[in-house]
Amino acid sequence: MIIRQLRDTEEDAEAVDRIARTAFRDLDDRPQDDARTPADERRRIRGKARTRHLAVTDPEGCWIAEQDGEAVGAALSLRREGVWVLPLFVVLPAAQGRGVGRLLLERATAYGRGCLRGMLCASPSPAAARRYRRAGFTLHPAMRLTGQVDRERLLDPGDIPVHAGNPTHLHLLDSVDRRVRGAAHGPDHAFMLAHFEELLVADTLAGTGYCYRDGGEVQLVAATSKRIAVRLLREALSRVPVGTEASVSFLTAEQEWAVDVGLDLGLSLSTRGYLGLRGMRPPMPYVPNGGYL
Structure with a gap:
């Protein structure tokens, strides 16, 4: 070996x-x-x-x-x-x-x-859960939203503008990361910008946040307030192509704001896997990306 x-x-x-x-x-x-x-x-x-x-x-x-x-x-x-x-x-x-x-x-x-801190997204495998727990991770059961977005339930976005992000927003993204999860994504943002379909950004006096979407998959949401996070998630789901299944994964109980958005837009809720954390509580409001957390 x-x-x-x-x-x-x-x-x-x-x-x-x-x-x-x-x-x-x-x-x-x-x-x-x-x-x-x-x-x-x-x-x-x-x-x-x-x-x-x-x-x-x-x-x-x-x-x-x-x-x-x-x-x-x-x-x-x-x-x-x-x-x-x-x-x-x-x-x-x-x-x-x-x-x-x-x-x-x-x-x-x-x-x-x-x-001092560690993060991972775990599959439903019992063997994986056992190994991660023995490695000192607290396993937070995770939920997943899937289904077709009910377009008739999409409401007026309100007074929080959301616009497309680009490489000029990298410092803003890292600043949000540090506020929410205690560390920036750094070079991973450049990679995600290149490989995900779109980056959405909200930057107002009331707060800041961002969201990556790729097809029907909401890949990552981070914001300095629930209100901003809700606005970004609703905007991302509204942009899922008609006929494409939407999905939002690795939602812990702390992310009820995201669960409520998904249920309000007609998505179905199920359980799948775990968010494993060491030395930290679940970041909030935050939807992790399994590839970069």
């Missing part, structure tokens, strides 16, 4: 993608062997790009396990201003129970040594 640092290569990105799709196959509602729709293909391309992005920004936090020349597991982690994040931790089913996951997680968590 070899545990080595992830390389910024297409080969390593493909290997991580293959492991993730295989490992998560049983947890999803449909097979993951190949991309099925243009949206699925965009997710795969973005996932591989994220792998290479983190291999560059956080090489000491990204590891891959190989057995007889075949990649069997991977752990991607990042460190931003005192917050350690684990965006991906996967092991092939055939390699589980052999200590591969333990070794990978040890390398990844060592990269976060000295960070």
